Amino acid sequence: MIFKRIVFVVLMLLGAFVHAQVHQKKEVYLFAYFKNNGEDGLHLAYSDDGFKWSALKNDSSFLTPMVSNDKLMRDPCIIRGADGLFHMVWTDSWKDKGIGYASSPDLVHWSGQQQLPVMEQQPGARNCWAPEITYDAVTRLYMIYWATSVDGLFPVTDSLAESKYNHRIYYITTKDFKTYTSAKMLFDPGFSSIDATIVPDGKRFVMVFKDETLHPVQKNIKIAYAKNLTGPYSKPQGPITGKYWAEGPTTLRIDNKWIVYFDKYTEHKYGAITSTDLKKWTDISDQINLPKGIRHGTIIKITPAELEKLKQ
Template sequence: MKKIGLLILLFAQLTLVTAQSNRSVYLFSYFKGNGEDGLHLAWSSDGLKWASLKNDSSFLKPTAGKDKLMRDPCVIRGADGLFHMVWTVSWSERTIGYASSKDLIHWSEQQNVPVMEHEPTAINCWAPEIFYDEASKQYMIYWATTIPGRFPKGDTASDKNHRIYYVTTKDFKTYSQAAVLYDQGFNVIDATIQMNGNQYVMFLKDETRYPPQKNLRTATSTTLTGGYSAPSKPITGNYWAEGPTVLKKGNQWIVYFDKYRDHKYGAVTSTDLVHWTEISDLLEMPKGIRHGTVVTITKQELDKLLKEK
């Protein structure tokens, strides 16, 4: 009986250790300055207080693109268990960067993906993000590009007519040709997409210049690659906001964003995606943090990152 009791105790301890190692924490990928030094990471257990990792030094130096920047890094966990990352390689190139990793420490060779090379007058490819679509078993990469004269002038000059474009891929080797994902007749950048039940929710920046909007809004669709609605009312306050990223905690949505004129980060929260509450004063973020994304990782994965110096 004593042996059985001891075995039960050992099993309980092992179960506790396993549960603790698999406990979820949150990881924030971001850049600093102009993105020249590469990928920065921070972590949080509650989604409000964030601490930088590796003394806030870079985990990955950029090599893709001519300008070799790593702005707006978006990291997701793929269906294959790998972390997949895309980023802005330049202010003015027609490509985006891509790399993958098993542990967020050791990364694959960086690719310079020519998503808009077939559009010779395209000015840029900004803030790419990735979404894995369970239904089609493929990844969608989407970003903002301006093509002068492509859309009616509207509220802005013809060389500032950003729309959201996308490509799909199953292997990050071959890609579909870029197509428009979101066009509601206004200048739009910084889109990020989340699932809400059977609905796709796009969080986006209204980049309207006259009169200036510079706020975040939402749009919805029943399909991933199109059919998104007109934008909602602004979900952010009386300040300029950009670079949204979203964390879902239970029934609570938290949208983080860069208050870029104020040189600090902000956040709003909601339980219904309609009524939003400002919680910016509750945030503690690394100094100098810029546009990035949130992904959930295990405590075991975090422990490995904490050992990096």
């Protein structure tokens, strides 16, 4: 009898310890986004389940944009770097040939903001929109990529694009965010493409992006794949979204499920779809709850301790 009680107590203590460890290691999802035109800067919201999101700091800005003449902070993308820092890029202007960059140890205190002049050597470059960062653990390189429209570069499809903004995806790489390679084209699917986000999936990389074609209208989300982060990427598959106009996709993986969130920008609301195989998709837009007025950005995972610091 005494032995059974000892075993019972030990099992109870072990269970409590395991529960505490699981709770301690539980990750929180953090959504970085902008509101209105992006003039007030970085907004953050958090979620425990990926469905219900709560704005932090009463949905006021965590960082005011300081670079470019426009001083905007649209399309913020944050990743946790291999160096322990958070690295962020964003659209800092409608017409500049650069993008904004800053880093932070805790998402509260930020470095001085820089403008990376990624397309200043490209004649006819009209813009640099929706930049993102993806880290390649094999090559230990960060790839920064964005959409640019270059006047006269793709004349065949100019008339199919909106205001002849005939975008393709470009990229640079860096190991330390101090020195960068020259810009190269990353993705040309044969039509205007923008808002790319790339995530590793085993031995391949998955690119989720917006087909920006206006004639005939697409304005939907598609997928492409590559063995290497810098490509080449496959012929696009999709669309994976419906007959509404969608942009600014960002992804989240919870267990074996993919969730793609996107801005239904003509309807002024957010949508989401889920899949286990990236082929068959289920619309779960009616199941998500996001802060009012949210525009697109990116989602990362943080610790409960990091969330508590943001709440303070």
